Amino acid sequence: MQTASDLPHVLIIGCxxxxxEAARSLARAPVRITLIDRSxxxxxxxxxxxxxxxxxxxxxxxxxxxxxxxxxxxxxxxMAEVERIDKAARCVRxxxxxxxxxxxxxxxxxxxHSYFGREDWAEHAPGLKTLADAFxxxxxxxxxxxxxxxxxxxxxxxxxxxxxxxxAGPTGVEMAGTLAxxxxxxxxxxxxxxxxxxxxxxxLEGSARVLQAFKPELSARAQAQLEGLGxxxxxxxxxVAIDAEGVELENTDGRRERxxxxxxxxxxxxxxxxxxxxxxxxxxxxxxxxxxxxxxxPGHAEIFVVGDLAAAQSLEPDGSSRPVPGVSPxxxxxxxxxxxxxVARLAGRPEPxxxxxxxxxxxxxxxxxxxxxxxxxxxxSGYFAWLxxxxxxxxxxxxxxxxxxxxxxxxxxxWSFQRYARVVSEPAPQIAASVQPSAAKSAARSEASxxx
Amino acid sequence: MQTASDLPHVLIIGCxxxxxEAARSLARAPVRITLIDRSxxxxxxxxxxxxxxxxxxxxxxxxxxxxxxxxxxxxxxxMAEVERIDKAARCVRxxxxxxxxxxxxxxxxxxxHSYFGREDWAEHAPGLKTLADAFxxxxxxxxxxxxxxxxxxxxxxxxxxxxxxxxAGPTGVEMAGTLAxxxxxxxxxxxxxxxxxxxxxxxLEGSARVLQAFKPELSARAQAQLEGLGxxxxxxxxxVAIDAEGVELENTDGRRERxxxxxxxxxxxxxxxxxxxxxxxxxxxxxxxxxxxxxxxPGHAEIFVVGDLAAAQSLEPDGSSRPVPGVSPxxxxxxxxxxxxxVARLAGRPEPxxxxxxxxxxxxxxxxxxxxxxxxxxxxSGYFAWLxxxxxxxxxxxxxxxxxxxxxxxxxxxWSFQRYARVVSEPAPQIAASVQPSAAKSAARSEASxxx
Numbered sequence: 001m002q003t004a005s006d007l008p009h010v011l012i013i014g015c016x017x018x019x020x021e022a023a024r025s026l027a028r029a030p031v032r033i034t035l036i037d038r039s040x041x042x043x044x045x046x047x048x049x050x051x052x053x054x055x056x057x058x059x060x061x062x063x064x065x066x067x068x069x070x071x072x073x074x075x076x077x078x079m080a081e082v083e084r085i086d087k088a089a090r091c092v093r094x095x096x097x098x099x100x101x102x103x104x105x106x107x108x109x110x111x112x113h114s115y116f117g118r119e120d121w122a123e124h125a126p127g128l129k130t131l132a133d134a135f136x137x138x139x140x141x142x143x144x145x146x147x148x149x150x151x152x153x154x155x156x157x158x159x160x161x162x163x164x165x166x167x168a169g170p171t172g173v174e175m176a177g178t179l180a181x182x183x184x185x186x187x188x189x190x191x192x193x194x195x196x197x198x199x200x201x202x203x204l205e206g207s208a209r210v211l212q213a214f215k216p217e218l219s220a221r222a223q224a225q226l227e228g229l230g231x232x233x234x235x236x237x238x239x240v241a242i243d244a245e246g247v248e249l250e251n252t253d254g255r256r257e258r259x260x261x262x263x264x265x266x267x268x269x270x271x272x273x274x275x276x277x278x279x280x281x282x283x284x285x286x287x288x289x290x291x292x293x294x295x296x297x298p299g300h301a302e303i304f305v306v307g308d309l310a311a312a313q314s315l316e317p318d319g320s321s322r323p324v325p326g327v328s329p330x331x332x333x334x335x336x337x338x339x340x341x342x343v344a345r346l347a348g349r350p351e352p353x354x355x356x357x358x359x360x361x362x363x364x365x366x367x368x369x370x371x372x373x374x375x376x377x378x379x380x381s382g383y384f385a386w387l388x389x390x391x392x393x394x395x396x397x398x399x400x401x402x403x404x405x406x407x408x409x410x411x412x413x414x415w416s417f418q419r420y421a422r423v424v425s426e427p428a429p430q431i432a433a434s435v436q437p438s439a440a441k442s443a444a445r446s447e448a449s450x451x452x
Numbered sequence: 453m454q455t456a457s458d459l460p461h462v463l464i465i466g467c468x469x470x471x472x473e474a475a476r477s478l479a480r481a482p483v484r485i486t487l488i489d490r491s492x493x494x495x496x497x498x499x500x501x502x503x504x505x506x507x508x509x510x511x512x513x514x515x516x517x518x519x520x521x522x523x524x525x526x527x528x529x530x531m532a533e534v535e536r537i538d539k540a541a542r543c544v545r546x547x548x549x550x551x552x553x554x555x556x557x558x559x560x561x562x563x564x565h566s567y568f569g570r571e572d573w574a575e576h577a578p579g580l581k582t583l584a585d586a587f588x589x590x591x592x593x594x595x596x597x598x599x600x601x602x603x604x605x606x607x608x609x610x611x612x613x614x615x616x617x618x619x620a621g622p623t624g625v626e627m628a629g630t631l632a633x634x635x636x637x638x639x640x641x642x643x644x645x646x647x648x649x650x651x652x653x654x655x656l657e658g659s660a661r662v663l664q665a666f667k668p669e670l671s672a673r674a675q676a677q678l679e680g681l682g683x684x685x686x687x688x689x690x691x692v693a694i695d696a697e698g699v700e701l702e703n704t705d706g707r708r709e710r711x712x713x714x715x716x717x718x719x720x721x722x723x724x725x726x727x728x729x730x731x732x733x734x735x736x737x738x739x740x741x742x743x744x745x746x747x748x749x750p751g752h753a754e755i756f757v758v759g760d761l762a763a764a765q766s767l768e769p770d771g772s773s774r775p776v777p778g779v780s781p782x783x784x785x786x787x788x789x790x791x792x793x794x795v796a797r798l799a800g801r802p803e804p805x806x807x808x809x810x811x812x813x814x815x816x817x818x819x820x821x822x823x824x825x826x827x828x829x830x831x832x833s834g835y836f837a838w839l840x841x842x843x844x845x846x847x848x849x850x851x852x853x854x855x856x857x858x859x860x861x862x863x864x865x866x867w868s869f870q871r872y873a874r875v876v877s878e879p880a881p882q883i884a885a886s887v888q889p890s891a892a893k894s895a896a897r898s899e900a901s902x903x904x
Contacts, residue, residue, distance in 0.1 A: 040598060041875045057509035059873040066642040067874065076644040079598040096602070131877040146492060146531040150548070190518040192528040408857075421511040422519065423493045425584040 018307030293354025629819030745806025
């Protein structure tokens with residue numbers, strides 16, 4: 001009789017949309033699977049900006065991986081960091097020194113944010129990829145208003161009430177729209193010395209329009225909706241410097257400009273996970289692993305790369321090919337395709353046709369009652385697009401309970417204009433000490449009695 | 453006409469149960485209030501252990517202070533750390549150097565945990581007072597199981613599956629009961645290499661019985677219920693050392709004993725907030741400020757101390773006096789009494805009678821369907837006490853939305869045996885590097901292929 005340890009060992013690295021889908025697609029396959037992720041949860045990343053802006057709590061969009069897969073008995077889940085992949089030895093090396101051998105490998109470690117070689121900007125302009133990022137950003141945004149209320153002079157307060165979002169892709173647009181909503185609605189009547197609605201939200205984009213992945217007409221409508229929410233949109237603005245005090249821009253005419261802002265959000269660039277490099281195979285300019293129509297690495301039929309880490313082409317019905325976009329449906333479809341190819345090969349059956357990406361359209365939300373949608377032949381924006389966005393996202397949220405809770409949270413937020421997760425665990429003094437040394441000094445020794 | 457800035461300035465430090473109640477009791481008083489807290493939220497501390505054990509998300513038990521008080525126009529909320537109180541100058545000094553003058557001061561900064569002079573234990577045995585503590589503990593508990601699953605050898609795993617709770621007051625009992633429930637029910641079927649139900653939860657108590665504040669018969673019942681949940685209870689066990697590898701005990705016969713455990717929770721001692729010392733008035737042995745029947749500091753009718761920071765006496769109807777216990781109803785009643793006394797004095801009206809604490813009884817939960825209650829002449833335990841505990845806590849939770857969400861979370865947890873907030877934002881490598889250096893080394897270079 002064949003025992004479990006005789007079965008081929010499939011190692012999946014990363015439990016985002018691609019890795020999770022691959023694992024699930026192998027549920028009935030005669031393999032034993034090890035799924036490794038460095039965090040203990042699968043994250044529904046499209047809603048991560050809601051955690052960062054205090055609209056949702058973390059557990060609403062993150063589920064423990066081993067709980068999601070508890071019934072799939074052929075999967076062992078390990079929480080560990082993979083340091084490198086050794087193709088020749090067919091093993092991966094963990095950060096604690098363990099080595100895991102594989103027969104088949106699926107790499108799905110996705111992307112991280114990229115500062116285009118300016119890693120020193122990361123400290124001042126955090127990005128948004130993990131739950132830890134979201135908590136950091138939530139604290140930064142909420143404590144900026146607290147700090148402004150605490151300061152005595154208007155000129156000291158201003159930089160704390162300026163919010164700059166860099167990059168007008170879907171994440172940047174969502175962040176900017178939500179920040180404007182927080183300033184204008186959520187915090188209304190809660191401060192006595194400052195007026196939060198006087199906060200300014202500036203969305204900077206290097207290219208000519210927001211939401212470049214959409215048709216120009218939808219970009220225009222998105223910009224109009226953002227401006228309606230109070231966001232200042234600046235396109236063709238090139239960021240040349242970021243520090244603790246703000247951002248420096250170069251405009252198209254070469255003129256430099258400085259914007260004082262204590263809160264800067266980075267939504268401008270992504271780079272492939274560095275694990276791809278350890279495969280020692282050709283990468284594209286963004287660091288993604290170039291894969292064939294089987295999603296295999298050249299010369300290694302036992303190694304698949306799926307999701308944002310893969311530079312994959314979709315073979316269209318007309319025989320042409322086009323790049324697969326870095327979106328969650330792409331990752332899921334790749335994960336499924338890799339699993340099917342792997343199973344067919346192990347069974348000695350014919351492999352499925354080369355990967356083809358099915359495009360269900362694009363959706364981006366902007367803020368309260370504002371969104372744009374490009375679905376099949378339909379393009380629409382505004383309230384209906386927002387409702388559509390809302391239901392699509394709730395539909396795809398993993399786990400019935402999460403869906404219900406998120407729906408309730410949103411219904412409540414809609415009626416009350418409130419955001420219930422406005423809680424930060426950082427205490428006050430860390431902020432005062434680390435974020436604003438100069439302001440603290442200038443406020444020192446100023447005797448003050450608060451006015452109404 | 454009298455303008456707002458002519459009104460007496462009441463400064464309240466701390467927005468726990470005492471400070472919040474004082475601020476609310478002054479809603480209609482002709483004063484202007486500044487409420488200072490070092491965090492941005494009021495915390496419903498009785499349910500903090502639920503956040504630490506992944507049963508609730510943080511926003512369910514924490515509400516932004518300025519949101520709670522937004523309609524009370526005479527309050528200015530500041531998020532800041534108070535460094536010291538200067539009685540002579542009638543001002544408080546903030547960490548950023550600002551000084552705030554007061555006419556009346558209410559100090560309500562509560563208590564923190566105390567390691568009885570062994571502050572080096574704090575690193576290995578975190579306590580539970582703030583949200584940050586709860587997140588740290590949640591990560592420690594969940595990652596201990598992850599670490600055990602990752603390790604190869606049984607003797608390496610064992611210390612990760614031993615959980616020690618020190619101190620069998622209400623918090624310690626709740627933590628121990630919930631940890632046992634997590635090991636036996638929540639994580640069932642989710643691991644492939646370890647059996648989480650083989651985890652051991654040990655509750656250590658220095659005195660002769662658990663829940664000392666309760667009658668001995670209820671202590672006995674609580675211990676029986678704990679043991680029914682799988683907790684090992686050890687009374688009269690004196691902890692003499694705590695380090696990264698475990699705990700060392702001294703038994704009553706003087707025999708020393710070592711318990712290997714990677715997760716140790718401190719629930720043994722509280723100490724008054726250190727701000728009390730800056731008042732430079734008499735303190736009791738626990739560092740609490742000794743106050744009179746008006747809750748005033750001796751010789752300073754303009755300074756009130758309420759809540760866990762106060763060593764207050766309750767004047768009983770028979771003329772005797774007894775100490776006010778450090779529980780939330782005590783803090784609330786003191787906050788209200790201080791506010792009333794203050795208002796009467798400002799108005800030139802007779803002051804209320806000296807403080808009298810109304811005891812509504814004591815309640816402690818132990819785990820699923822297990823609790824003890826001592827209410828008036830009624831003493832009961834088990835399922836009914838647990839239901840009673842549940843409804844009392846939901847009733848007192850602040851904010852209607854929180855109540856509804858917590859009720860839903862608990863209903864779901866009850867039916868499913870699940871805990872939905874099992875999310876930690878710490879990535880794996882930090883754990884491998886910081887928590888278990890020796891285990892990581894011993895696992896290094898061990899070639900491994902996971903078994904089913």
